[in-house]
Amino acid sequence: MSEVGNSPPEVAVGGGSAPAEGSVSGPLVSARDLALGYGSEVVVSGLGFDVDPGVTVGVLGPNGGGKTTLFRALLGKLAPVRGILRVATTCSTVPQTDRSRLDYPVTCLDVARMGSLAGLSWWKRPGRREQKASMGALEAVGMADLADASFGDLSGGQRQRVLIARALAAEADLLLLDEPYSGLDAPSADRLDHLIVELAAEGRSVMIATHDVDQTMDWDRVLCLNHEQVAWGSPGDVLDREVLERTYGGQIVEIPGHPGEGVLPPHHHDH
Secondary structure, eight states, rough: SSSSOSSEEEEEESSOOOOOOOOOOOEEEEEEEEEEETTTTTEEEEEEEOOOTTTTEEEEEOTSHHHHHHHHHHTSSSSSSSEEEOSSEEEEEEOOGGGGGOSSOOOOHHHHHHHGOOOOGGTTOHHHHHHHHHHHHHHHOOOGGGGGGGGSSSSSHHHHHHHHHHHHTTOOOOEESSSTTOOOOOOHHHHHHHHHHHHHHOEEEEEEESSGGGGGGGEEEEESSSBBBBEEEOOHHHSSSSHHHHHHSSOEOOOTTTTTOOOOOSSSOOO
């Protein structure tokens, strides 16, 4: 049976300039019976959730389970196969630092300024407003003192903060972080924890794709994906043995609150 429904998909993705402060009274993101994929191939289906302003969301799932596909749809780069997706604000993505090119001769300020260009017409050059927004974003992540430093010479944690500054300079109210803790040392990870909390306190929503189940217990919501939506809700309410088995298939995952105790699915399939 095909995953494509009879009714056409509906999508409304925010773009261009950010909404005026306080203009978004409802959820920043709403998904209803949403299926996403490429061409005729459905990657993830059954999505239904709302992301309110100031909420932190952990997105759990195995590689290929639909996390990246969802992020692409939220950015407006992928149209729904079926269902409804509404994004009522601008959003920006923060890629893994190990995917970032380090051989370009750019400074931290240059990278942050790239975010401020998102709201400019192609023929306009960045001016004082963009410069101020870029420096303000670097200050917000504690990197203003290294504004003139080479991006390629930074540590993994510092590069991660500069990439977040780029997203902030775009005045995005929804930030999509792709495995942001990958390769970070403990102090850098702690700093990122605090930054995510601060962003949420400002009313920004943050969705974090991660494999760290225990980490999501500190966030407001968790979205579990494995080619379909397995669970959505408060981590303490939904992260149990059954959900983790369905989310991670053949992988061993530590149960939150039970160090050293893992779960395996009841059946293992090779396909």
